[in-house]
Amino acid sequence: MISGLGNPSLTAAVLLAAAALFTAIASAKLGSDRMLIWSRRLLYIFCAAIVLACADLMTALVNSDFHNAYVASYTERALPIGYKIAAFWAGQEGSLLLWALLLAGMSAVAAIGFRKRARTEQAAMLAVLAVVCGFFAALMLFAANPFVQLPVQAVDGHGLNPLLQDPYMIAHPPLLFVGYAGYTVPWAMMLAALIAGRSDNQWIGATRRWLMFSWLFLTVGIVLGAKWAYIELGWGGYWAWDPVENASLLPWLTGTALLHSVMVQQQRGMFKVWNAALIACTFLLCIFGTYLTRSGVVQSVHSFGESVIGTFFLVFLLVCILLSVGVGIARRRLLKGEQPLEDLMTKEGAFLALNVLLVLMTLTTLVGTVFPLISGVVLDEPVSVGAAFYNKAVIPLALVLLALMSAGPLLTYGKDAAKVLGRGLIVPGFAAIVAVTAAVNMGVTNPWALVCTAVAAVAVFAVAVALVKSVRQRGLIHDDESPLIAAARVIDGSHRRYGGQAIHMGMIMLMVGVAGSSLFSVSETFQLRAGESGTLGKYTLNFTDLNETRHANYTAVAAHVTLTGPDGAETTMHPQMRFYDKTEQPSAQVALRSSLGRDAYLTLAGWEEGGKLVAIQAIINPLVAWIWIGGIVMTAGAVFCLLPCLLPEPKPVTAMSHARPTASISLTLAGDGQCMSQTTRTHATLCQEART
């Protein structure tokens, strides 16, 4: 029934997006509300058209309809159903369709959320969204059509790339695309606010949820991608600074900067140009990254055939840049800060430093990624800068950033910030000294490792000190509460603050994992005969034999290896080589024994003499597990930020009458999305200030 609707749906989608654009412009020019309503409706219908196209492709994939070229290229009959579904985003065309679907859905949601805005602002946002939606629909229709029909139905499909047959790979691309598509909405909101001439800071508050939401998905996507690379690519690492990886990191860096600087604009009316530029850059980097990785301009391990897609993306990118810059210049008066920066040792100063550092990291990564292009033009022969470049240039910046982050909870706005910071740092500073001394006693001498230890200690204790302080202040008016309940209420009272700190803790865990695994990893390749053993560090591995097993769409050859750990515990591990029916080349399957302290990572490199002699690569990676735990903590923190208040606040019986004047002040400070208990907390702070 649905079959055959794909192409007509795409054609309809292009027309609908164009119509939505024209009605939006017309409604602004003619001052017509009817046009505006129609523009919104057309966007909803666009969404429906894309859903229909997706349903068509999904049906073809699930039913193995090999008339469809895409289905024939990326699936086969014997493929498990989960991977048949995942093949939706395994190729160029399907992944663009998924992106379009997410974009259409989020545009519709944003349009609903914007219904009450002024006409010009609403019309401008709808127009911008329609342009982006239309671009993706047109791109598929003209350059990457997922509905190309084969003249003769293929007997069986070519199968899914073995590297993609992994649960993490099912989840990783869609999550990234949610992030990419999500960053379109704040960009549209920003352009709309500027075009409509809004001089207030309320619109930026509305972008915050979108920024947090997109950042959350981008983060999860990147971490899962790293996890996939770790267990599937078999070289023992999780991040190779490949252009494809960098493409997802670039918008993440600017998106992270944004989450912080937006707060300053909301509360102090500063950093307006920064925010506008960062919102635009984040969106543009999503598009640029896609252009870079899919056009074939940058040589990478992944080779991408040069395609027309690149030209489409480049033209679209230029249009978006011109639009952003044009609107920014035309409305430059709206982007002036409301007050000057008072001092560097304040919260706003720290946010500025953080922004600058993140932007510098973005620029350095960008330069490294396109270095072959630049040098190809300047020097004739392309020069590539490998991982060494990023490790030298980006990692030190990241460490400074993390140090700054660790002091974050102790910073306040305004003039007295330096004094407050100095007092607050006493306990964390002491903790850092203790931690570093302990590390040195345990035999750690690597300076980078010691720096990381100090940063981690300061970060953890700064969060603790700030929390204890808030709980104590709450105790001043709620002296009947137990400290635990008080702590729960303080945390629940400010999701954004404590969600943010959870994200910071996750980031610290991630840093510990990265530092441990990159500084102290050891590896060796053993050639073993049956019964022979090899030793690596405190581990011993013993090879028993090699055997073959048959699975749904592949045959696996697995080595039996007994691994003896430093504590004498034995584990049997089976590093495999898989031979998929539909691909000529074998695919190695890593055997992993993971613990909080270290991972043992074995790959079967090959064998001779009918399996009597094998080559096994063994890697001991310390602390890798903390990267994934950090990722989970960051995700939880971001989700917590987005959640509404969870605990009901007991009625503040005390001091209700004289609380009124302060309550009105604190409400304006609290801004949107904050819980009511913010009021009481600010009140408590004021009470304390009055006493001292």
Next chain:
Amino acid sequence: MTHTRTKLLIAAVVLTASVGYLALAGVKSGWVYYLQVDAFLEDDTYQDQRVRLYGLVDDQDIEARPAMLTARFKLNGESRSIQVAYLGVIPDTFKPGGEVMIEGKLDEAGVFQADVLMTKCASKYQSEEHAKRLEEAS
């Protein structure tokens, strides 16, 4: 105000200088020419330094021994070719006729000694198979 501005200026200068230094050091340590076989053989200046080469593995002249961690093969450029000896784990995707990237140095005997071998895998987003099918269809 001017006080803050001076501080800002100093901070900016220090930061820019240190980032510039880091980037320069990074570029120096990571600087590797990325060449096609022909370009590498035509210019003597590349022949005593570490370079990254790309080309196609010869269909016939190839001997890979995964368990011994060695591979010998001929790497073809557009019109010229070079003998390569590789030592290390051989990637799954290494095959005759495939496109590879190697890193290493030329030895006295004129054999390129590589310690990095990466195959250009059919990417996530573009399979050769699919390109062929699309041509068929049109």
